[in-house]
Amino acid sequence: MSRPFTTAALVVPVTHSLLPRHLRLSNLPPFLTASTDTSIFRRRPYNFRPVSGPVTAGLGGFDVIGDGGSMLQDAGATALVIAGAYAFVSTFDFLSERKLIEQNLSRKLVHILSGLLFMASWPIFSASGWARYFASVVPLTNCLRLVIHGLSLATDEGLIKSVTREGKPEELLRGPLYYVLVLILCAVLFWRESPVGVISLAMMCGGDGIADIVGRRFGSTKLPYNKQKSWAGSLSMFVLGFLVSVGMLYYFSALGYFQLDWVSTVERVALVSFIATMVESLPITGMVDDNISVPLVSMVVASLAFAY
Known part of the structure; x- marks a missing residue:
């Protein structure tokens, strides 16, 4: 008598091992896998299941180009977010200079929205291990900008007016600088995980x-x-x-x-x-x-x- 279940038990693992790594069940993104273990929701407030492998990309999808494609995606995302951040702050600089918005209100709106928009941009980065470091380049760029203008090595009146209380360059080295350092810290230490x-x-x-x-x-x-x-x-x-x-x-x-x-x-x-x-x-x-x-x-x- 044939024993089909015994044969299947031997064939399935072998066949599974021959599949490309990113197509194996263990490497599929969370939304394509199922679990019958519902106890995870009772034991802890959250359960994170990271997407494994360097070939996966942000937003839970696949980056079929591979490692080079991930790096290209992250570099492009970094450039896009830096450009967006610069345009965002410049808009409030323009509004405050034209007296269309109070300086203090402009400063606080930049405080509220810039960090949240930066965090909201994280999903456009890939799932590679270096994605968080690419993202941290965005606040790092602002950090360098604050240091340069805070030390009066260069002058940018619009920046000073939009993010400081009293319009003094040295203020850039306090609250605004601490703000961008926290953005870097959260991106590197916690990221989307x-x-x-x-x-x-x-x-x-x-x-x-x-x-x-x-x-x-x-x-x-x-x-x-x-x-x-x-x-x-x-x-x-x-x-x-x-x-x-x-x-x-x-x-x-x-x-x-x-x-x-x-x-x-x-x-x-x-x-x-x-x-x-x-x-x-x-x-x-x-x-x-x-x-x-x-x-x-x-x-x-x-x-x-x-x-x-």
């Missing part, structure tokens, strides 16, 4: 940025322990930081970079938002800039909250 970097940038850009705008306009009632901060500003930071964090997590989750148990995730994001808001409200701005304290505290709390 963890909710931690996403939440940290969302809190620094969306939460902290909106707190200043709302606080200046509606912050008549000050906090009892810090007269420089208001209830309106802190409340807006908590709400907007939470909403932006959840929105960006949904964005990356929808693209397949990690899977989330949303009930657990919402609870953890709310915790991070609350603690980051409390830290931002403390009277320590003279010692530690918000662009350092808010994202670093968010990283620590989110790392603990989303730990395996």
Whole structure:
């Protein structure tokens, strides 16, 4: 009597091993594989399944060109994002110079949107190991620009007016410089592989940025322990930081970079938002800039909250 199941058990692994590496089941992107193990959503708040192999590309697809194609894709994405960032800041420079928008509002809108747009651009980079370093070139370019103009080695009045409070070049070496350094840190350390970097940038850009705008306009009632901060500003930071964090997590989750148990995730994001808001409200701005304290505290709390 023939034993078809025994034969199949021998033939299938051999046949599978003859397939090209990027077509094997173990190397397919997450959205093309199925799993019956639903316990992963009960054990931890998220489960990231990285796309393996250098031939896969961003957005969960395949880069059939291979390593050279990945590098070309990343170089092109870097150039595109740098050009977009320059055009973005230049637009606000133009608007503030023409008095079409207040200088302080322009500064805060750049603070809110530039980091979020940078993070939103990550999926256009490939899935290669060096993609995060290509992406970090974007804030690194801005970092060098801030240092050059902050040391008055060159002059750019539009840049100074759009990102500083008092219009002094040396201000570029404080808050704005810390801001771009955090962008580099999150891209290199966390990238698209963890909710931690996403939440940290969302809190620094969306939460902290909106707190200043709302606080200046509606912050008549000050906090009892810090007269420089208001209830309106802190409340807006908590709400907007939470909403932006959840929105960006949904964005990356929808693209397949990690899977989330949303009930657990919402609870953890709310915790991070609350603690980051409390830290931002403390009277320590003279010692530690918000662009350092808010994202670093968010990283620590989110790392603990989303730990395996």
